[in-house]
Amino acid sequence: MDLAGAQQLWRPEPGWLNTASYGLPPDPAWEALQAALAQWRAGTTSWEGWDASTGRSRAAFAELVGVPVADVTVGATVSQLLAPVGAALPGGATVLVPEVEFTSNLFPWLVHAERGVRVRTVPLDGLVEAIDAGTDLVAFSLVQSADGTIARYDDILAAARAHDALVVVDATQGCGWLPFDAGRADVVAVGAYKWLMAPRGAAFGYLSPRIRDRFTPLAANWYAGSDPHASYYGPPLRLAEDARRFDISPAWFCFVGAAPAMELLAEVGLPAIREHNVRLANRFLTGLGRPAGESAIVTVDVPGAAEKLAAAGVRAAVRAGRVRASFHLYSTEHDVDLALTALSA
Incomplete structure (x- = not known):
């Protein structure tokens, strides 16, 4: 499966930029877990x-x-x-x-x-x-x-x-x-x-x-x-x-x-995932006038950033006093642009 096909297997609310805190499950993982929990609840299978x-x-x-x-x-x-x-x-x-x-x-x-x-x-x-x-x-x-x-x-x-x-x-x-x-x-x-x-x-x-x-x-x-x-x-x-x-x-x-x-x-392959993640991270950085980098995790120091992102429904983290944004294969350009609009307000 290529990356574009894999991206159809997630259901995130727009604005999730916090995989460095926890990642979101694709449909096959979520469904497997729900099935196991149902089996556990009913006692219909062995471990x-x-x-x-x-x-x-x-x-x-x-x-x-x-x-x-x-x-x-x-x-x-x-x-x-x-x-x-x-x-x-x-x-x-x-x-x-x-x-x-x-x-x-x-x-x-x-x-x-x-x-x-x-x-x-x-x-x-x-x-x-x-x-x-x-x-x-x-x-x-x-x-x-x-x-x-x-x-x-x-x-x-x-x-x-x-x-x-x-x-x-x-x-x-x-x-x-x-x-x-x-x-x-x-x-x-x-x-x-x-x-x-x-x-x-x-x-x-x-x-x-x-x-x-x-x-x-x-x-x-x-x-x-x-x-x-x-x-x-x-x-x-x-x-x-x-x-x-x-x-x-x-x-x-x-x-x-x-x-x-x-x-x-x-199945998707880490090289393709890396390219996608870093491209979005750099869209975020360059949109704020920062130089591009090589990581899927970036930090920015923008006055009031945490409050601005929260008001726009963008979920990121604060580490060492700076906003930390992280991008994974389910992240989209729309997620990035939501954050840029919020931080530019």
Whole structure:
């Protein structure tokens, strides 16, 4: 399906420019979720059918970020996915993080201060140059939540490899519109309720087999078993050999909604989605006399902007005192023009 055809599968009220807060479900995702909820209400089915969506979602995520399915774990939040990584850091390790970083990729390192783990923060544009022989792990967002800045992924990876530092990426604000090769990092975590348009409560992680054995599956459970259906009762410990050993038992309905949405993204293709999203973001920026950029998330500082947008029915966010607008494949030129008219009032 091409992008134009896919756009017919959404029902947004005009003026939704806030996918960086949460994404909107396409019809197949909404309908699948309603059907599952009806089954739950009436008790007409067993849970295994709902759980099949977890496997579909895992496969779709692997396709979107270009990694083997065996290297993907499923969870609920970014911080939960990163917790085993933080716990594996040796005492006295140094973690390098941008100074304006969403805390789900900051608190998992800061909580280990009592073990001597040191978190050093630097401006994002100086992150590459700050990686040195004393850096054990570099953690950053692929796309910054606050203003949509795209990290220098290739340069960060090269500098980290030169100093044998691990690379952890929060790709929540990029995965779903920005193509990238997750397999080049050591760990990639993604909350699926934004650009992947899943219900909140589904998250995905890439765990490189190069370093996976360094981590302990601290939330080990039946679903992480080598055969989940043979892992209901009793010892011995029998976890999966691949990244599934880090799975938590999934919130079924979140993945029921996630699978159709993510499969649709894969069908349309991220290059086409990126082109559409960035084109609309730049229509918005240039309409306000700002220079064009490369991100689907943009921020502007216009006096009274939040109030003007709200009065016009345009839904955006305020981050760090600036209006943040974000554009996805269901966004239209009409949405952009509504915002421009409001801000020009």
